[in-house]
Amino acid sequence: MIFGRWVQAFEDYMLVEKNTSPLTIQYYLTDIKQFEQFLMAESIDAINRITHVEIRLYLTRLYREKLAKKSVSRKLSGLRSFFNYLEKEDVIEKNPFLYVSMPKLDKKIPQFFYDEEMQQLFAAEDGMTPISQRNRAILELLYATGIRVTELVGIKIEDVDFTAGLLLVFGKGRKQRYVPFGSFAEMELKKYINDSRPKLQNKSEGKNNTLFLNHHGKPITDRGIRYILNRMLEKAALTSKIHPHKLRHSFATHLLNQGADMRSVQELLGHESLSSTQVYTHVTKDYLKKIYDNAHPRA
Known part of the structure; x- marks a missing residue:
């Protein structure tokens, strides 16, 4: 060799x-x-x-x-x-x-969900079973924080600070960052932790402090998250495709469209360089139309 x-x-x-x-x-x-x-x-x-x-x-x-x-x-x-x-x-x-030069990559605009599509996704998982409650908590947390799926599956219960409304996330290279989450994610997380998670935990012989568990009571995997999201998409009857990063793209796009500054979004996403975040400077047609209608004297 x-x-x-x-x-x-x-x-x-x-x-x-x-x-x-x-x-x-x-x-x-x-x-x-x-x-x-x-x-x-x-x-x-x-x-x-x-x-x-x-x-x-x-x-x-x-x-x-x-x-x-x-x-x-x-x-x-x-x-x-x-x-x-x-x-x-x-x-x-x-x-x-x-x-040797690196290949020049084609710049692609990240795909994201519109607000209406997100509402359909949230409404699709309306069951009261432990699995349904867990799925809602996963969806809410992914959209509320913009974290990667690899970061989500590594979250421990003690990483969630309900008092401060912050989530401790371990990103690439195990770099730590705190990401805020809102009231909707807080509500679903509390329901899941207090009611559903103990029921899932009981299905496993060993105890662990991983936040999200699968139906066997073991830590959920990246593949498990992708399966859950695809099932939600089917229930919501949306024609667009879904992948975990699409929620991350939606998180960043919606923040910027509502006036968040680039540096703040960079920190929230855990990007090392601002150039990684600048890909989200695109705006939706609806947002452009809204700006035009509000700003142009002849609109």
Whole structure:
């Protein structure tokens, strides 16, 4: 093998020193393995023989396989991080990925729900069972805070501060931030914690302090959240597609449309750079029309 023990060393470094999420590390390891297989097929058998020429050949192969620019960019980012580590450890003199440009990604406007669609979603889950109450609490909290699903599944009961109306969230790299939540989310959370969660907890032999539990009384997973949201969409009879990030997009879009400043939204979302938040500066047609009607003397 070309990379040998350095793959395990890089995994330990990312987990312990960089606090990278296990899912991201798994992506990186897969990308490293695929790149290594390509190099071996090209008769490259040593790390110090890898140059920008081989990397560009690899890029050509990825594009030939019709990989999306976003996927190619992610692979390059992971490999660049790995080779940065190799340079840091003096395994190589210079990172060859520094001589290769990242693909220019197409800018896409984030999809979001309109206010009316959100109301349909909230009204769709109207049952009184523990599962229905849990689902309403999940939906309310996702929309009220704009947190990622990976952040939601990691929330503990003690992370919810009802007195201050704040939620302690552990974001990327285990960075902490406090996010406020409103009265609707508070009401549904209290119902779930006081009534529904104990009933779900009783279905499991072990006790845990994870906020959201599945029907077996165990911590809910990312996949479980996606399933719940898709079922809600079916009940609401909405034709648009749903994915967990769409609620995050809706949260940011609605805040900005109502006059929130960019820096505040950046902090709430847990974005490191303002450029990540600026993608939400788009406005809906309805909002533009409203501004026009209110501001133009001849409207």
